[in-house]
Amino acid sequence: MYQRIVLASRPSGAVEASNFRLEKAEVPALAEGQVLVRNHYLSLDPYMRGRMSDAKSYAAPQALGETMIGGTVGEVVESKNPKFAKGDWVVGMFGWSEMGVSDGTLLRKVDTTIIPASAYLGVVGMPGMTAWYGINKIIEPKAGETIVVSAASGAVGATVGQLAKLAGARAVGIAGGKEKCDYVVNELGFDACVDYRAGSLDAGLKAATPDGVDGIFENVGGACFDAALARTNAFARIALCGMAAGYSGEDIPIRNPRLLLTNRVKLQGFIVTEHLDLWPQGLAEVGKLVASGKMKYRESVSQGLASAPEAFMGLLQGKNFGKQLVKLI
Template identity: 55%
Template sequence: MPGKNIQVLMKQHPQGWVKEEDFEVVEREIPKPGPDQVLVRNIYLSLDPYMRGRMDPVRSYAAHLNPGDMMGGGTVGQVIESNVASLPVGTYVNGMLGWQAYATARADELRVLDPKIAPISTALGVLGMPGCTAHYGLMEIGQPKPGETVVVSAASGAVGSVVGQIAKMKGCRAVGIAGGKAKCDYVVNELGFDACIDYKASDFKERFKAATPDRVDVYFENVGGEVMEVVFARLNAFARIALCGIISQYNGQPYAFTGMRHLLVNRAKLQGFIISEHMSYWPGAIAEMAGWIKQGKLKYREDIADGLQNAPQAFIGLLSGKNFGKQLVRIGPETV
């Protein structure tokens, strides 16, 4: 087999904002699959905000990286060598195989994909972790009811875009928050939200108030910081908040949040969640969302960087909001 296995490692723990110098691209030998393993040629890599938290040497829901460790992450690839009868050569699979071109895995570490149902890249976005995160957080924690107002931050992203579209299908008013006119226009004109407010606008608070005349019943939080402060001030009694992420805080100093009183006076429920702890929920959610895509009810957008060596730069862009849609890295061609 020609070539080498390119991997991206965390060279050092970032100090504040992530820099390209915090990563190292190396070449290794392509691994050989063991008796119960397959060799996967990775095609797409998913870049996600949670990866930033694992680069810090702090206690969290998952073990942090140490210098020299390979960056972890979800991939979509194709089996090119197999010692597993149920995974013949040519099978497309999804797994947590990391920032590398080739990887070995067992069958129980992989999800088999059918490219006839949807493009294989969707297994890392709308029909994968981000989509399931949106579905679970909104439906299980948010529990939206027809006529209610659902607000989601990072509304043009892989998670937020799905949240708002499902909210509309459930008969709710969907209000997004995003950065810049282009993203807000996409959220309203393409995804069908009722409104989208640019958090970068000087009159953000006033615009958000006008867009939520009946205040906020469900808030899906992806950003944290000042945006969360503004939304909390508009909560209705017994509002539900799904705490998915706080991307604005991942690189800088903690935000001095002062809005806790709104939770108390409105008797609001706030629940953080990690979708990997709810794997039994995935099949039903994916099946439902695949149906919506086929019916044209659920739309998605991908932002694809080319080349594994460009993954660090794309990741840094993701953390600063430069991506438009689900951020992926194309490692190699879909067919060879």
């Protein structure tokens, strides 16, 4: 037997613990071509809130009564697939579950001898690839330009800022609280970080971007995006990755959309899983940076599958510090 968490009901407004249900399930017998994986870590990500809704979106909604969607990393414990052997470490999408069965589709073997397994769900996984794509394919920073990223201490934002610095740009973060801002500047090497909870976001960002803003990597929307948009230079580029400020269902208006026209801004939303052809290149580049110590990251880890709902609700409220994971074993 193993445990899994299913979506019991769709949230109306903020996510609640009652929206989830912890269940036991029987480990299935493997068919030819299948592998059985014991998941060690589960990734919790803001996109999951959108999937919990049945509103029209870029992907099908999470089905009620089924295992919650989510990325995992774990060890193959049984295999009837010649491409995978017992003991292989793999990244997959087994969801909020201690175990999973796959025919090998979208299952990726990873090397945990140099890079820790958990990092393959963060900086060397989907968040890292999200940062790599937004920076390299949309913002394309040039030396001396100023790049602003919201949720700067999170898994995506932290990687964005470091990639911007490696490209020779100035990196300015927006984060919640002095501790996170200190981490962004002192440990990650950003040039500045503005605490949006301090009550002077517009003034703080103006002071941190004296030459204006050339690129925005937007994870939050709302006031963070409005403040950054107000500082844009002509021909600024915006990679629209997330709108965390509206994940409970609120509409997120743009305060001054006229600036998109007057500053001839390029704004592009993107879904990183639509660019799987670039994942080998992006993850290889970020992986080398992590292995060499040139890319830093931080993780928040909750213990046990049963802790996932509380950890997820905390993530949506900005309580995590770095990549939010659940340790399953």
